[in-house]
Ligand SMILES: [Zn+2]
Ligand SMILES: [Zn+2]
């Protein structure tokens with residue numbers, strides 16, 4: 001029995017301080033309206049501005065409280081701009097990492113297994129097997145277009161985080177998906193039948209589920225085509241690369257965020273493996289990488 005955990009990871013909010021400080025006019029003109037500055041004014045990114053011109057044309061309004069203020073703001077790759085002091089006031093969404101503040105990301109939900117999910121992620125959350133199976137068929141077709149043909153009987157099950165922790169040795173974001181290969185043997189050791197089960201977490205946003213499914217389906221391809229002792233970083237890195245192939249042409253911020261999280265993952269096996277496979281595919285192409293996998297258990301890099 002081989003148990004192979006799936007993984008993705010999320011980069012946290014990045015921080016940029018937007019500086020807007022106040023000064024006192026001394027025969028200056030406003031850099032926006034060209035009228036004289038009188039009394040207190042605002043300096044923003046090197047521009048001298050009437051306070052009104054600053055608030056009307058330059059200020060970033062906080063996505064949570066709606067106030068435009070001087071001082072520290074945070075922004076992230078979703079385009080959210082919020083006061084720094086809101087960080088910590090709201091938990092981060094399990095999937096998109098955004099703050100689960102209703103004004104920013106809608107009404108959040110806490111799943112029975114404890115996952116806090118924002119309203120936007122929850123809007124596309126996949127909670128029934130029929131829907132998930134249809135998405136898996138889509139991902140199978142997406143991978144086939146890249147020469148990864150997963151032709152294998154398998155069952156797909158949606159389970160919660162507690163059930164996942166009972167079958168997968170991975171924790172956190174590395175345990176969003178899991179593939180189990182079971183063999184039934186006769187008493188003298190011959191394989192009589194084989195069953196493959198793909199488990200994914202219930203309630204993941206659609207594009208995240210597609211990324212996790214691509215990863216797990218690549219494990220199935222590796223099981224069918226590659227040596228049994230394939231190096232773990234080569235295996236996990238290849239599965240992450242399959243997620244990349246499946247999602248890279250999808251529009252919208254979710255696929256982009258998922259792809260960023262593959263690239264920024266600092267885990268040695270998953271993130272390191274992914275970046276190594278990516279470099280290798282840049283040299284030899286997708287076909288060369290798949291051909292290599294079929295006969296080489298060791299990675300093509302040092
Ligand atoms: Zn995996
Ligand atoms: Zn002005």
Ligand SMILES: [Zn+2]
Pocket residue numbers: 062063064065066067082083086
């Ligand atoms: Zn605010």
Ligand SMILES: [Zn+2]
Pocket residue numbers: 093094095096097098105117118119120121122
């Ligand atoms: Zn979210």
